[in-house]
Amino acid sequence: MRDALLQGLRAPLTEPPPADDDPELLALAATVKEATQRTLGRSLAIRHVDAGSCNGCELEIHALSNAFYDVERFGFRFVASPRHADVLLVTGPVTLNMREALVRTYAATPAPKWVIASGVCAADGGVFAESYAVAGGVAAVLPVDLVIPGCPPSPTALMKGLLALMRGAK
Amino acid sequence: MTPRFLAGENEWFEAGRRMAAGEATFVSLWGDEGRMRVALREGDGALAVVDLPTDRGAFPSMAALHVPAGRLERAACDLYGFVSLGAPDGRRWLDHGRWPLRHPLGDRAARAGEPDSYAFLEARGPGLHQIPVGPVHAGVIEPGHFRFHAGGEAVVRLEERLGYTHKGVDALMRGATVARGAVLAGRVSGDSTVAYAVAFARAVEAALGLDPPPRAHLLRGVMAELERLANHFGDIGAICNDAAFALMLAHCGVLRERTLRAASAAFGHRLMMDRVVPGGVAVDLAPGGEAALRALLAEARTTFPKLVALYDNTASLQDRTVGTGVLKAEWARQFGAGGPVGRASGRDFDARRDWAYPPYDGLAFKVATHRDGDVNARVWVRVAEVGESLDLIEAMLARLAPGPIRADLPAPAAACEAFAFAEAFRGDVFAAVRLADDGMIARCHLRDASWLQWPLLEAAIEGNIVADFPLCNKSFNGSYSGCDL
Numbered sequence: 001m002r003d004a005l006l007q008g009l010r011a012p013l014t015e016p017p018p019a020d021d022d023p024e025l026l027a028l029a030a031t032v033k034e035a036t037q038r039t040l041g042r043s044l045a046i047r048h049v050d051a052g053s054c055n056g057c058e059l060e061i062h063a064l065s066n067a068f069y070d071v072e073r074f075g076f077r078f079v080a081s082p083r084h085a086d087v088l089l090v091t092g093p094v095t096l097n098m099r100e101a102l103v104r105t106y107a108a109t110p111a112p113k114w115v116i117a118s119g120v121c122a123a124d125g126g127v128f129a130e131s132y133a134v135a136g137g138v139a140a141v142l143p144v145d146l147v148i149p150g151c152p153p154s155p156t157a158l159m160k161g162l163l164a165l166m167r168g169a170k
Numbered sequence: 171m172t173p174r175f176l177a178g179e180n181e182w183f184e185a186g187r188r189m190a191a192g193e194a195t196f197v198s199l200w201g202d203e204g205r206m207r208v209a210l211r212e213g214d215g216a217l218a219v220v221d222l223p224t225d226r227g228a229f230p231s232m233a234a235l236h237v238p239a240g241r242l243e244r245a246a247c248d249l250y251g252f253v254s255l256g257a258p259d260g261r262r263w264l265d266h267g268r269w270p271l272r273h274p275l276g277d278r279a280a281r282a283g284e285p286d287s288y289a290f291l292e293a294r295g296p297g298l299h300q301i302p303v304g305p306v307h308a309g310v311i312e313p314g315h316f317r318f319h320a321g322g323e324a325v326v327r328l329e330e331r332l333g334y335t336h337k338g339v340d341a342l343m344r345g346a347t348v349a350r351g352a353v354l355a356g357r358v359s360g361d362s363t364v365a366y367a368v369a370f371a372r373a374v375e376a377a378l379g380l381d382p383p384p385r386a387h388l389l390r391g392v393m394a395e396l397e398r399l400a401n402h403f404g405d406i407g408a409i410c411n412d413a414a415f416a417l418m419l420a421h422c423g424v425l426r427e428r429t430l431r432a433a434s435a436a437f438g439h440r441l442m443m444d445r446v447v448p449g450g451v452a453v454d455l456a457p458g459g460e461a462a463l464r465a466l467l468a469e470a471r472t473t474f475p476k477l478v479a480l481y482d483n484t485a486s487l488q489d490r491t492v493g494t495g496v497l498k499a500e501w502a503r504q505f506g507a508g509g510p511v512g513r514a515s516g517r518d519f520d521a522r523r524d525w526a527y528p529p530y531d532g533l534a535f536k537v538a539t540h541r542d543g544d545v546n547a548r549v550w551v552r553v554a555e556v557g558e559s560l561d562l563i564e565a566m567l568a569r570l571a572p573g574p575i576r577a578d579l580p581a582p583a584a585a586c587e588a589f590a591f592a593e594a595f596r597g598d599v600f601a602a603v604r605l606a607d608d609g610m611i612a613r614c615h616l617r618d619a620s621w622l623q624w625p626l627l628e629a630a631i632e633g634n635i636v637a638d639f640p641l642c643n644k645s646f647n648g649s650y651s652g653c654d655l
Binding site: 009013048049050051052053054055056057058059060061062063065066067068078080081082092093095096097098099100101105126127128130131132133134151152154 | 266268269270271274278285305306308309310311312313333334335336337338339341342350353354357358359360361363404420421423424426427430440441443649650651654
C-alpha cells in the first residue's frame with residue numbers, strides 16, 4: 001500500500017514554471033525596483049505576516065507548497081522567523097490591532113529586505129478600506145516593493161510574483 | 171424560520187437560567203441600538219431571541235448567568251460602549267486601545283495615546299513559567315496571542331487573546347447595500363466564504379419573504395460541500411503534519427488542490443467567493459463543470475480511502491492523536507460547540523439537519539459523531555464527513571434541473587429582520603440581519619462557530635504537553651478572522 005501511496009505523488013502533478021515572456025510575470029517584474037537575484041542568488045527566504053486578512057490569502061499561500069506548485073524548486077522557502085527572512089509576504093488590510101506587530105516584524109528582518117503586499121486588502125485595504133480599524137494597505141505602514149493583486153491571489157499569481165521579485169526589472 | 175421573540179429583564183434572566191441548566195443552548199449574543207440581544211435554541215428545536223433594552227447603557231451580564239456568552243458580551247460592550255453589570259470578566263476583547271475611537275457602533279468617542287495594557291490571568295506555583303506566543307506565529311496562519319503557563323512541558327493554563335484581525339465588519343455593514351453586505355459577509359472568514367454567503371443571503375431572503383429558485387438552492391449546496399471537502403482535506407493533512415507525518419499532508423494537499431480546481435472549473439473561483447448572492451447564485455454551473463465535479467468525486471473515492479487506511483494503520487501517528495487534547499462531552503454541550511469539534515465530543519448537532527434548510531431538507535445524510543473527544547476523534551469525524559459530502563454532491567447533481575438561478579430582491583415594505591444558519595466546515599454560522607425601510611442594512615451580526623470553540627481549546631489543552639499544542643490547535647482549527655470581525 002505504501003508503494004501505491006507514493007505513486008500518487010510521483011505522477012507528474014507539478015505545474016511547469018511560467019515562460020520567461022509570460023505577460024503577467026513581465027508586468028509584475030517591471031514594478032520591482034531592484035532584482036533580488038543580484039543580491040541573493042537563487043534563494044529567497046519568505047516570512048508570511050497576516051496583517052488582518054480574512055484567511056483566504058493564507059489558504060492560497062499554503063497551496064504554494066503542495067505538489068502542484070512546489071515553490072521550493074525555485075529556491076523559495078517559508079521560514080519561521082523574520083530574522084531568517086529576505087522577504088515579508090504581507091496579507092490583509094493592516095488592522096490597527098496588527099500594525100505594531102507588522103512594524104516590529106519588519107524591524108526584526110535583516111537588510112536587504114523586500115516587502116510584498118499580497119491581495120487586494122494588502123494593496124489598498126480592499127473592501128475594508130474605509131473602516132476605523134484598518135490602516136488601509138501595507139504601503140500605509142511599510143515600503144512596499146511588489147503588489148500581487150487578487151482576492152485572493154491564486155497560487156499561480158503568487159508564484160509569478162515571487163519569480164518577478166527574484167528576477168527584478170530587466 | 172420565525173423565532174420566538176421575548177423581551178425584558180425577566181425573560182433575559184430566565185434565558186440565562188435555562189441555558190445554564192441545559193434546557194436550552196446558547197446561540198449568540200450581540201448589541202443593537204439601545205438593546206442587547208441573545209439567541210438560543212430551545213429544547214424543542216425552536217429559535218428564541220430575547221431583547222433587553224439597556225438602562226442608561228448598562229445591562230445585567232449574561233456571562234454571569236451562562237459562561238459561554240462571555241467573549242461575545244465583551245465584544246458587544248467594546249463595540250457599543252455598554253456596561254455589563256456583574257460580568258465575570260470586565261477586560262476589553264476586540265478593542266486593544268489601538269483604534270482612533272472607542273465604541274465604533276455607539277458614541278464613537280475619540281481616543282488617542284498608548285494602547286491598553288492587558289492583564290493576563292495568572293497561574294502560580296513552584297517552577298511555573300510563561301510562554302508568550304504571537305500574534306505573529308511561526309507558520310502561515312492567522313494572528314493571535316497565546317499565553318501559556320507551563321510546569322516543565324505540561325500546560326497548566328492557556329489563555330487566548332484574539333482581536334488582532336478586527337476589521338470593523340459590523341460598522342461597515344451598517345448602512346451598506348445588501349449587495350455590499352454579501353461581499354463583506356463572504357470575507358469574514360475566507361475559508362468559509364460560501365457558508366457565510368449562504369447564511370447572510372438566507373437571512374436577507376427570509377427578511378424580504380423571498381425563496382430562491384430550486385436550482386439556486388442545489389448549486390449553493392454543491393458549493394458548500396466543495397468548501398467542506400477542501401477544508402477537511404486540508405485539516406486532515408495538516409493535523410497529521412503536526413504529528414510529523416508529512417506524507418499525509420502531501421496527499422491531502424493534492425486532494426485539496428483538485429477540489430479547488432474543480433470548484434474553479436465549475437464556478438469560476440477556487441474558493442467560490444461572491445458566487446452565492448441574496449436571491450440565489452451569481453453564476454450557473456460552467457460548461458464542463460459537472461464533468462470536473464464528477465471527476466473529483468471519482469478521484470477522491472479512489473484515493474481518500476487509502477489515506478484513511480494509512481492513518482488508521484500508522485501506530486506512531488495514532489500515538490500522537492489518541493488521548494490528546496480531550497474535550498469533555500459536558501463542555502461541548504455546555505458551550506453548544508458546533509462542527510467536528512462538538513460532534514467529536516458527542517454533541518449530535520449539525521445545522522444542515524437540525525435547522526433543516528434547503529437543499530439539505532430534502533436530502534438524506536448521516537451526521538457523524540464520536541465519543542472520545544480527542545484529536546483522533548476530530549480526525550475521524552472529518553473523515554466521515556468527507557464521505558457524506560461526496561455523496562451529497564452526487565445527489566445534488568442528480569437533482570439539478572434546468573431553471574433560473576436567481577430571483578430579484580423585492581424592496582422591503584417596511585423595516586424588517588430575520589435570522590439564518592448555515593453549516594460551515596467548522597460548525598454553524600449564525601446570521602442576524604436587520605434591514606431599514608429603504609432596504610439598506612441597519613444591523614448585521616454574524617457569529618462564527620469558533621466563538622464557542624476557542625474557549626474550549628483552553629480547557630482541552632490543560633495537562634497536555636506544550637509540544638502537542640499545534641496538534642490540538644489544528645484539530646480545532648478555529649477561525650481568527652471569523653471571531654475578530
